[in-house]
Amino acid sequence: MRNRSQLAGCLALIGSVLAPLSAQTKESSDILQVIDAQVSFLDQDFAAEYTVTQEKPGQGSSVTKAAVFRRDREDKFLILVLEPSADKGKGYLKIGDTLWIYDPVSRRFNVSSARNRFQNSNARNSDFTSSTLAKDYRITGESAQKLGAYATQVYELEALHNEVSFPFMKIWVDENNLVRKFEDYSLSRQLLRTTAIPTYQRVGDRFVPAHIVIVDALQGRTVSGVFRNERTIITVAKPTLNRLADLIFTQAYLERTSR
Amino acid sequence: MGRALFRATLLFLWLGASAFGQVTDGVDDMFDDPNAGIVEQPEEGMDVDALTADKKPRLSGSATVGGGFVLGMARWENPFADPGVIGLTPFYLVEGGLKLDFRPASSLRLYGNFTVNSPYVDPAHPADTSIAFSPVLVEELFLDYTLAESLFFRLGKQEITWGQGRLFNPGNFLLTAIDGISIKGFLPVGPNGLTLVGLGEGVFGPVAPASSNLAELIAAAGLFETSLSRLTLGLSAYYRVDPGLRSGAYLKTPIAGVDVALEGVLEWGPDPTGLDSAAVLASLFWEGGRRKWQLILEYLFDSSVPDYLGHSMGLGILAGNWLPGGWKPGLRWVHSFADVSGQLLLGLEGPLAPYLRLAVAFPFRYGNTPGNYSRYLVAELPGIEYLQRIEDGRIPGDPAAAVLVMLTLSVDF
Numbered sequence: 001m002r003n004r005s006q007l008a009g010c011l012a013l014i015g016s017v018l019a020p021l022s023a024q025t026k027e028s029s030d031i032l033q034v035i036d037a038q039v040s041f042l043d044q045d046f047a048a049e050y051t052v053t054q055e056k057p058g059q060g061s062s063v064t065k066a067a068v069f070r071r072d073r074e075d076k077f078l079i080l081v082l083e084p085s086a087d088k089g090k091g092y093l094k095i096g097d098t099l100w101i102y103d104p105v106s107r108r109f110n111v112s113s114a115r116n117r118f119q120n121s122n123a124r125n126s127d128f129t130s131s132t133l134a135k136d137y138r139i140t141g142e143s144a145q146k147l148g149a150y151a152t153q154v155y156e157l158e159a160l161h162n163e164v165s166f167p168f169m170k171i172w173v174d175e176n177n178l179v180r181k182f183e184d185y186s187l188s189r190q191l192l193r194t195t196a197i198p199t200y201q202r203v204g205d206r207f208v209p210a211h212i213v214i215v216d217a218l219q220g221r222t223v224s225g226v227f228r229n230e231r232t233i234i235t236v237a238k239p240t241l242n243r244l245a246d247l248i249f250t251q252a253y254l255e256r257t258s259r
Numbered sequence: 260m261g262r263a264l265f266r267a268t269l270l271f272l273w274l275g276a277s278a279f280g281q282v283t284d285g286v287d288d289m290f291d292d293p294n295a296g297i298v299e300q301p302e303e304g305m306d307v308d309a310l311t312a313d314k315k316p317r318l319s320g321s322a323t324v325g326g327g328f329v330l331g332m333a334r335w336e337n338p339f340a341d342p343g344v345i346g347l348t349p350f351y352l353v354e355g356g357l358k359l360d361f362r363p364a365s366s367l368r369l370y371g372n373f374t375v376n377s378p379y380v381d382p383a384h385p386a387d388t389s390i391a392f393s394p395v396l397v398e399e400l401f402l403d404y405t406l407a408e409s410l411f412f413r414l415g416k417q418e419i420t421w422g423q424g425r426l427f428n429p430g431n432f433l434l435t436a437i438d439g440i441s442i443k444g445f446l447p448v449g450p451n452g453l454t455l456v457g458l459g460e461g462v463f464g465p466v467a468p469a470s471s472n473l474a475e476l477i478a479a480a481g482l483f484e485t486s487l488s489r490l491t492l493g494l495s496a497y498y499r500v501d502p503g504l505r506s507g508a509y510l511k512t513p514i515a516g517v518d519v520a521l522e523g524v525l526e527w528g529p530d531p532t533g534l535d536s537a538a539v540l541a542s543l544f545w546e547g548g549r550r551k552w553q554l555i556l557e558y559l560f561d562s563s564v565p566d567y568l569g570h571s572m573g574l575g576i577l578a579g580n581w582l583p584g585g586w587k588p589g590l591r592w593v594h595s596f597a598d599v600s601g602q603l604l605l606g607l608e609g610p611l612a613p614y615l616r617l618a619v620a621f622p623f624r625y626g627n628t629p630g631n632y633s634r635y636l637v638a639e640l641p642g643i644e645y646l647q648r649i650e651d652g653r654i655p656g657d658p659a660a661a662v663l664v665m666l667t668l669s670v671d672f
Contacts, residue, residue, distance in 0.1 A: 148290025196286035240304025245408035252445040
């Protein structure tokens with residue numbers, strides 16, 4: 001009898017410790033879900049033209065143009081490279097947790113990781129998927145901060161699993177629940193890259209970045225005595241929410257479109 | 260309009276300033292205008308159909324003239340003592356190709372790839388001199404048709420590659436599809452889909468088909484692929500009167516950035532009640548690095564080699580286009596443990612001047628010819644396939660070791 005009451009006491013103690021923790025986790029998830037929802041299209045398909053300009057100090061710049069298709073409700077996306085001509089027809093197809101890269105020369109599909117760089121730029125393949133902050137991260141810190149003209153809430157995030165591109169992040173969220181700035185950190189908390197989204201475009205009742213600027217904190221070169229970081233500028237044009245054919249999210253579509 | 264102009268000006272000024280080294284990470288400066296944060300959706304959305312339609316037929320092609328020499332050694336033993344063991348053979352090549360790509364509607368596409376080359380040996384008269392031009396060879400000629408935006412068909416002479424191997428590919432049941440006429444249909448089912456192929460095999464191949472009976476030339480094949488989380492699964496089958504039924508299954512998943520595949524193939528023969536042979540392939544493929552590399556490591560077990568000795572391995576290393584001057588090296592090594600035979604192919608190719616390229620290759624062979632590794636060996640290694648083509652076609656006398664040097668002048672249009 002005494003043992004039982006001791007056990008009940010222990011359980012009550014554990015419960016009292018875990019309850020606020022669980023509430024915090026739920027609150028954290030709720031906040032991130034609201035942020036995700038602003039840029040996700042769960043009831044519609046999404047397509048747009050992305051122009052990715054990669055600047056390497058002292059080495060000039062390169063431009064990749066791609067068509068991006070998303071079906072967020074089924075966790076699918078397809079990226080079809082349109083330019084440069086050397087990479088035309090190359091494609092990325094993500095279905096669930098699997099990402100394939102299609103090589104039109106060998107006509108083969110290689111399995112890749114969302115963490116890998118997109119076309120050797122500072123963008124990751126995961127930058128083109130729908131936002132899944134609530135699924136991938138939990139909030140560990142929060143503060144209010146001014147970002148230029150914007151009053152933002154800054155959240156410090158920690159990854160919930162190791163399938164994400166970055167284990168730690170800091171995000172600046174404006175009053176519309178749009179992320180204006182990201183800082184991505186390594187496991188040792190070293191800053192890896194900074195992403196700015198100065199402009200969003202309204203698409204239906206959701207939002208899509210119009211310009212994204214990614215500054216690589218580690219890669220760069222000293223030019224004329226000044227260290228200059230590598231940067232990637234992504235411009236999103238011609239967004240549409242029209243329904244897309246099921247065939248678009250298949251390997252056969254990449255085979256069909258490649259030249 | 261004014262806002263968009265202001266926003267673009269800000270972005271331009273920020274990028275311009277950073278280009279002069281005044282800003283390294285001043286992204287916060289981009290948020291100074293509170294009115295530039297949200298803009299309305301542009302009226303014009305992306306025309307998805309335009310990606311797969313083009314009213315104008317596209318013609319492209321290439322012309323190549325080249326030559327070189329092969330310094331070959333017929334065998335390893337006493338190469339300098341025996342006369343004729345070492346030989347120098349010059350060669351030339353002239354190749355022309357034309358490709359047609361016509362997409363009159365988003366659901367329709369016609370594609371053709373035609374080539375002419377010299378030297379050419381007519382399979383019907385192999386003793387004739389090879390200093391001649393081939394007739395116009397139809398490499399590929401097919402029609403794509405999409406029905407109701409969900410069923411995709413490709414009909415005609417086409418290359419189809421199945422199987423997970425890059426060095427050994429026992430699962431490539433449709434290797435000879437390119438020598439025939441085939442109908443390939445794809446239906447999205449589940450996360451991936453179902454591919455069905457019906458083909459008349461060997462109709463245009465280098466060797467005349469063994470039978471003129473149409474039923475014996477027709478083959479049927481199917482491939483079902485699906486995904487479970489990070490795992491891709493595939494089931495395939497192939498049937499023709501001779502060689503009979505083949506079936507295969509594979510699992511594939513990325514582990515720590517490495518593409519890992521395990522594939523099993525069963526050959527049932529004309530009588531499907533008993534198993535003729537089986538093959539198992541384990542494949543690792545990695546592509547990455549800031550300077551792009553491709554690494555391939557494969558193990559093959561082939562039960563058709565007696566006493567369970569059919570173990571082979573293969574290694575492939577390819578560099579991306581990052582070496583100074585555009586040089587691209589590659590290596591392929593395949594080895595059979597059963598008869599201690601193998602091939603090592605080292606190659607390097609790069610530009611010497613505009614349109615002018617130099618290729619140097621070192622093919623080495625040891626042990627039996629053909630070795631036990633050769634049954635499922637892939638003819639070409641992506642990236643250095645030109646070396647394999649040269650080795651197949653122009654190295655005389657099947658030397659044990661050779662140095663090949665080739666200079667080509669090539670133009671694409």
